[in-house]
Amino acid sequence: MPVRRLPPLRALEAFVRVVRLGSAKAAANELALSPSALSRRVAALEDFTGKRLFTRQHQAMKLTDEGQAFYNVVGPKLEELAEAVESQIDRGQVLRLHLGVPSLFGGQRLFPRLPELRKLHPRLHIDIDTGTHLEARVGDTLDAAVILAKEPDPAFYRVQLDHNKVYGIVSREMANDLGPRPDKDKLSKQTFLIHQDLPDSLDAWKKAIGLPDLEPASVDKFDSGQLVLEAAAQGLGIAIMHDDHFRRSNDGRLARLYDIDVESPYRYWFVCRPKALETRPVRMFHEWLQQAGL
DSSP, X not given: OOOOOOOOHHHHHHHHHHHHHTOHHHHHHHHTOOHHHHXXXXXXXXXXXXXXXXXEETTEEEEOHHHHHHHHHHHHHHHHHHHHHHHHHSTTOOEEEEEEOOHHHIIIIIGGGHHHHHHHOTTEEEXXXXXXXXXXXXXXXXXXXXXXXXXXXXTSEEEEOOOOBEEEEEEHHHHHHHOSSOOHHHHXXXXXXXXXXXXXXHHHHHHHTTOTTOOOSEEEEESOHHHHHHHHHTXXXXXXXXXXXXXXXXXXXXXXXXXXXXXXXXXXXEEEOGGGGGSHHHHHHHHHHHHHTO
């Protein structure tokens, strides 16, 4: 059987990097090429395929519809080829990802699904860091992170993972004591429990229940979501957390305080440096994270 003629692999690599990084300049830097050399490689691929893959304006390259269709077909196949080659070169070698995650996200959302990731990518192993200041350490001690924030640093590649509402979460006994409607006198005698990464959630909740000037007896701050929920379950105060945190806890000791919708200022985001997407551990995790819908 005759071997079909293949396009130049260097040209394919240049094309894929431009698409994934979203910038010809970034792709040229990654490949240690001049902009003109990168352009020549892409032009060679266009000559080979007979398709116009990009439009070019003022040194910018924008993917055409034909280019997108070509990438959708070729991108996964090129990834399979890379996997096949690596499996022969580094058989058994561990691919390691240094990932930062908030502890509550790790316990409630990530760890229950990790067996799926291990089955899909047996060589991918993850070092989990639940420490503080995760965003600031991405690109240094962390390859990537899941963070809880209003908006990540625009220098990062980021993917929003959810959209949340703020809940007041209390023990069932406290819910009965406080009643079904906001009472300023009762609430002013309570301790509020907040996560240090969600400082504006309490103000959003107070405004939504019609008591923006409410001054509670105390506001206690925690660096662990699990501890915030446990403190609420023990009757130590009113936890101001997300609806997702409440549902996923599956804790029968807890109840939602008041049936009032409050939009959260915060979201979970996946973040990494743009060039990190070219590393296999980050790319594997990123693609799985989107497919898994965590």
